[in-house]
Amino acid sequence: MNRRSRVGKVRKIKVTVEGGWVFHTLTFSLYNIQEYSMLKYIGLRLIHSLFVLFGLSLLIFFIARVMPGDPARVALGPLATEEQVQKLREEIHLDKPFPVQYYYWLRSLLKGDLGRSLYTKRPIVKDLNEYLPATLELVLCSFIISLVFGQVTGVLAGYFRNSWFDGLSRLVSYIGVATPSFVMAIFLLLVFSHILGFIPAVGRISIILRPPPRVTGFIILDSLIAGQFKVALNGLKHIILPALSLAVAHIAQEGRVTRSSIVDNIQKDYVATHVVHGVPTRSVIFKYLLKPSLIPTVSIMGLDFAFIIANAFLVELVFMWPGFARYAVTVMLNKDLNAIVAVVLIVGATFAIVNLIVDIVVSFLDPRIRLQRRGG
Amino acid sequence: MHTKSPLLEIKDLSVSFKVFEGDLKVLNGVNLTINEGEKVGLVGETGCGKTTTIKSVLRVLPSPPARITGGEIFYRGRDILKLKKREIPSIRRGEISAIFQDPLTSLNPVFTIGYQLQEIIKHSLRQQGIEEVSKKELKSRAASLLKETGMPDPERILKSYPIQLSGGMRQRVCISEALRVTVKLLLADEPTTNLDVTIQDQILRRLDELVEKRGTSILFITHSLGVVRHLTHRVYIMYAGNIVETAHTKELFSNPLHPYTRGLLKTVPKLTGEGVSEGIQGRIPNYLNPPEGCRFHPRCGDKMEICINKKPPLFNQGENQMVACFLYGR
Numbered sequence: 001m002n003r004r005s006r007v008g009k010v011r012k013i014k015v016t017v018e019g020g021w022v023f024h025t026l027t028f029s030l031y032n033i034q035e036y037s038m039l040k041y042i043g044l045r046l047i048h049s050l051f052v053l054f055g056l057s058l059l060i061f062f063i064a065r066v067m068p069g070d071p072a073r074v075a076l077g078p079l080a081t082e083e084q085v086q087k088l089r090e091e092i093h094l095d096k097p098f099p100v101q102y103y104y105w106l107r108s109l110l111k112g113d114l115g116r117s118l119y120t121k122r123p124i125v126k127d128l129n130e131y132l133p134a135t136l137e138l139v140l141c142s143f144i145i146s147l148v149f150g151q152v153t154g155v156l157a158g159y160f161r162n163s164w165f166d167g168l169s170r171l172v173s174y175i176g177v178a179t180p181s182f183v184m185a186i187f188l189l190l191v192f193s194h195i196l197g198f199i200p201a202v203g204r205i206s207i208i209l210r211p212p213p214r215v216t217g218f219i220i221l222d223s224l225i226a227g228q229f230k231v232a233l234n235g236l237k238h239i240i241l242p243a244l245s246l247a248v249a250h251i252a253q254e255g256r257v258t259r260s261s262i263v264d265n266i267q268k269d270y271v272a273t274h275v276v277h278g279v280p281t282r283s284v285i286f287k288y289l290l291k292p293s294l295i296p297t298v299s300i301m302g303l304d305f306a307f308i309i310a311n312a313f314l315v316e317l318v319f320m321w322p323g324f325a326r327y328a329v330t331v332m333l334n335k336d337l338n339a340i341v342a343v344v345l346i347v348g349a350t351f352a353i354v355n356l357i358v359d360i361v362v363s364f365l366d367p368r369i370r371l372q373r374r375g376g
Numbered sequence: 377m378h379t380k381s382p383l384l385e386i387k388d389l390s391v392s393f394k395v396f397e398g399d400l401k402v403l404n405g406v407n408l409t410i411n412e413g414e415k416v417g418l419v420g421e422t423g424c425g426k427t428t429t430i431k432s433v434l435r436v437l438p439s440p441p442a443r444i445t446g447g448e449i450f451y452r453g454r455d456i457l458k459l460k461k462r463e464i465p466s467i468r469r470g471e472i473s474a475i476f477q478d479p480l481t482s483l484n485p486v487f488t489i490g491y492q493l494q495e496i497i498k499h500s501l502r503q504q505g506i507e508e509v510s511k512k513e514l515k516s517r518a519a520s521l522l523k524e525t526g527m528p529d530p531e532r533i534l535k536s537y538p539i540q541l542s543g544g545m546r547q548r549v550c551i552s553e554a555l556r557v558t559v560k561l562l563l564a565d566e567p568t569t570n571l572d573v574t575i576q577d578q579i580l581r582r583l584d585e586l587v588e589k590r591g592t593s594i595l596f597i598t599h600s601l602g603v604v605r606h607l608t609h610r611v612y613i614m615y616a617g618n619i620v621e622t623a624h625t626k627e628l629f630s631n632p633l634h635p636y637t638r639g640l641l642k643t644v645p646k647l648t649g650e651g652v653s654e655g656i657q658g659r660i661p662n663y664l665n666p667p668e669g670c671r672f673h674p675r676c677g678d679k680m681e682i683c684i685n686k687k688p689p690l691f692n693q694g695e696n697q698m699v700a701c702f703l704y705g706r
Contacts, residue, residue, distance in 0.1 A: 267438070269481040276434050277496045277553055278469035278503070292486045366486055367537040 041363050041370050049356045056348040057109070061102050064341050070094075071337060075118065109345075115338035119331055124342045127327060132346065133217025134204060135316070135323035139308045140218075141243035142250070147301065149247075150254035154297070157255065158262025159285055169255060176252030182314035185245035189318065192241060199241060202320035205234050242319040246312060250304045254297050261293040295366050302358030306351040382450075383561055383593050384410040384433065384472075389447035391428055393663075394440055400663040402428050404617040404671065405447065407690060410561065410593050415584075417596045417604035417625070419640070420614035423660055426597045427477070429614075430563045432457075434474055435464050451561075469503035473559040477566045479547035483538040489549055490534030493518045493556070500557045521552040526582050544575040551579070555586055562587060562594045568603075580607060601644055605629060610696075613637050616661050616671040619690070623697035633699040635676050670701070678703055 072088040073080070089095050093104045108115075114124040157166040193201040200206060204219050209231055212223035220239065223231035265271065266289060274284045312325040324346070331339035363369045391403040403425050410416050420426050431437045433449055433456060449456040451467065459467070476482045484492055494514045501509055515534065522530035525548040538546055547567060554562060567583065568576035584607050587594050596608055604611050604625065611628050613621040613636065621634040632638045639656040658675035661667055667674055673683040682702050690698040691705035 269476055269478060270484040272436050273476060273482045273550070273553070274484070274492075274496075275436055276468055276474050277556075278465050278499050279495060280465070280499065283495070288484050288487065292484070367488075368485060368539055371537065371539060 038364070038370060042360055045356055045359050045363075049352050052352045052355075053349060056345070056352065057106060058102070060341055060344050060348070061105055063344075064337060065098065065101070067337065069337075074337065114342045114345075117331065117336055117339045119334045119336040119339065124339050127339070128324070128342060128346065129217070131322060131324045131327040134321060135309060135312055135325055137218040137220065138239060138242055138246070138312060138316075138321060138323060139305065141239050142247035142308060143301070143305055145243055145247040146250040146254055146304070150251045151258055151294075151297070153251070154255040154258025155262060155285065155290060155293075158259040158266065158293070159289075161259070161263050161266075166259070169259075173252035173256050176248045179248065180314075181245050181249060181311075182318055184248050185242065185315045185318040188241045188245050199237055200234075204238055204321065205231060206238075209234055242312075242315050242321055245315050245318075246308055250301075250308075254301060254304070257300055258293060258297045261296050262289060265289055265293050291365055295362055298361050298365065299358055302354045306347070306354045309350055310347050381412055382409050383412045383414075383452060384408075384595075385448075385450040386429070386433070387448045387450070389429065389432060389449065390445045391425075391432055391437065391442055392445050393442050395664075398664055401666055402617050402663050403432070404666070405687075406614075406617065407619055408612055408622075410595055412560075413591055413593055414610065415587070415594050415596065415608045417598065417608035417611040418614060419598060419601060419604055419611060421599060421660055424614050425617040426614060427565055430474065430565055430595065430597060433563065434468070434472065435459075465499075466503055469500045470557055471559060472561045472563065473554040473556075474563040475547075475550050475554045475565065475567045478570050479543055479550050479567075480538075480570065482550055483546055485538050487537075488534065489536055489538065489541070490515065490518055493521070493534070493549065493553055496553050497521075497556045504557065517556075518552070521556060522548065524555075524586060525549075525551045526578070527552075543571050544579060547571060547575075547579055548582075551583055551586070555590065555592070558590050559592055562592050563597070564594060565597045566599070569598075601641065613640065616666065617663070618671055618687075618700060620672065620701070621697075621699045622690075627694075627697055631697075633693060633697065633704060634672075634701050635678050635703075636672050 070085070070089075072085045072092065072094055076085055076088060093101055096104075112125055114128075116122065117124050117127055120127055153169045157169045160166060189201060192199040205211060211219060212226040212228055212231055215222050215225050219235040220232050223229070223235060271284065271289060274288050275281075279288070310325065310328070312321075312323060313329050315321070316323040316326045324343075327339075328343040328347075331343060386406055386408040389403055389406040390401070393400040393402055406425070406429055408416075408418070408429070418426055418429070428437070428442070431442075432444060433451075435456065437444070444457060447457075451472065456467070483489070494511075494517075497514055497517055498509060518534055519530040522533055527533055527545065527548045533541070533545070533549070538549075541549070551567070554564075564583070568579055571579065580603060596604065598604060608625050611623060611625050612619050613628075613634065615636050621628070621632070621637045623631075623633075628637065629641065632641050636656070643655045656675055661671055661674065667684075669685045670676070670683045670688050673679050676683065680702060686702075688700045688702050690700045693699055693704055
């Protein structure tokens with residue numbers, strides 16, 4: 001009942017029963033669902049995500065604490081004396097009960113302190129600061145590529161279903177989905193760098209160029225901000241192959257999903273209504289048909305985005321991309337506990353944030369979700 | 377009451393649907409005429425091809441699988457089936473309009489009522505040469521259209537999404553969309569089938585008023601004889617892709633000629649208490665292999681030799697009645 005009262009309009013109704021008993025009944029009025037506005041929905045969704053993040057931090061903390069091995073001992077090495085280890089334990093609150101430990105851990109986390117990596121011997125935040133933007137730039141780039149190509153092929157294949165274009169896109173999609181991204185990476189590298197030779201093979205920019213002053217950590221964006229167009233172009237040339245090899249599978253998958261929902265929706269009565277009432281074909285396809293058809297695709301795109309961040313490892317390796325996925329695998333192989341915690345936290349938080357964005361976009365596309373108060 | 381010049385003339389329209397097993401010969405030479413200002417009913421069982429007929433007129437048959445295998449559809453002297461693709465919108469925007477069966481699915485669920493309605497109005501106005509219409513003007517037009525259909529609080533409705541409205545309200549929106557400008561012909565495909573009875577009555581009355589006021593011709597597609605009796609001048613009875621009888625509404629009810637029509641009228645339960653009749657034996661034929669000759673003959677009580685081999689043409693009976701049955705001519 002309380003849950004609903006946040007959402008719609010609750011009216012108090014007096015019900016008088018024989019004998020003079022009066023009940024106050026709360027009724028939820030379905031007819032006021034209009035008041036459940038976009039803003040309110042986003043607000044609720046935000047609160048929801050905060051809970052998810054809180055749960056995530058609890059989980060990670062718990063996992064880090066139940067893992068075998070004494071962090072203090074690991075940090076100081078086997079040569080340290082028992083007193084030194086005990087002193088460090090007290091310093092980093094390991095001698096206190098779990099809830100207190102969690103409090104200290106969360107406090108430093110919120111201050112932006114993730115501890116020190118045992119492998120790079122640097123503060124983890126510094127590592128992340130260096131590697132995360134590289135991967136984010138890459139993933140964002142491949143996301144844009146898959147968005148544009150996936151949607152265009154999906155819409156065309158759906159509208160001209162069972163035509164030669166549909167058949168061709170289906171064939172190419174199957175190949176795209178079936179090819180692992182690192183195979184695609186090696187193939188692209190071979191063709192464009194080695195044989196054709198007009199695209200540089202590795203790294204984020206050519207070594208002879210000086211990277212632009214750091215603002216966002218995205219090289220292309222930073223050099224544009226600094227007005228160095230040559231550097232931006234160079235960065236773009238470097239990013240295009242890895243981004244494409246990550247994107248291919250997603251172009252194929254998202255294109256298929258859009259195609260099938262277009263095919264579903266094109267038979268709906270409302271499309272016929274728009275057509276019969278003389279709405280131009282372009283408007284019918286790209287507005288009235290595309291908007292409802294995008295809903296399943298958007299959900300998949302969100303998952304894909306978070307998925308790539310964690311799985312870009314092989315592609316980053318092939319292109320020598322100094323990115324987060326490579327860092328993540330390296331710290332895991334080195335049993336670098338603090339860094340692992342940070343990595344898991346980042347991946348989890350990315351999932352939560354992307355899901356939030358997806359929910360907001362979907363609720364913008366589909367009023368039924370906002371209005372039926374699902375997930376509130 | 378109305379002038380005699382034909383507005384829409386369907387001549388020998390045949391449509392088949394290609395399916396895996398073969399061709400479904402759904403329409404088998406339909407003949408139908410609507411005069412200017414006339415209100416015409418088209419009655420038949422579910423699946424007899426009523427909707428296919430109007431979809432052919434509107435050129436929205438899904439093709440493939442549907443294929444028009446013969447016939448002509450003249451609208452004010454022009455054959456609609458021969459129009460080029462880019463000529464069709466002009467007919468849709470100002471001449472022929474339609475209301476579909478299911479109001480629950482004929483509105484786009486992810487756009488507000490106002491957005492859909494205003495876009496439709498905008499294109500229809502453009503067709504009439506009114507290029508620049510302000511948003512405010514469009515909105516007030518949309519609101520007044522809704523008001524005309526008896527919708528309370530149109531301003532609020534414009535901001536709503538279809539799921540926020542009841543079935544009756546949605547059908548009123550559909551009517552507003554269909555009658556956004558003064559169209560010549562309205563094709564109403566069972567506009568009240570999915571609504572409850574009291575709402576049906578209200579909406580039909582309102583629709584009738586609106587059509588009368590605008591002088592629009594209307595083709596009422598329905599399987600309810602009661603609706604036809606009160607709202608139309610003339611009726612066509614359809615059976616398995618054929619027009620079997622047409623007459624002025626009054627004459628048809630007082631003097632039905634075709635065995636199918638007679639059977640149909642008998643199925644209407646009477647308040648005088650004879651109970652419900654047994655109806656017509658058998659069921660609508662399979663379109664994959666429809667019966668040769670008259671498609672009704674396997675169910676007909678007055679079947680003759682000729683009915684099995686030859687398709688009956690429409691015979692004139694009196695001034696305004698035509699019937700496709702060999703009982704009335706050879």
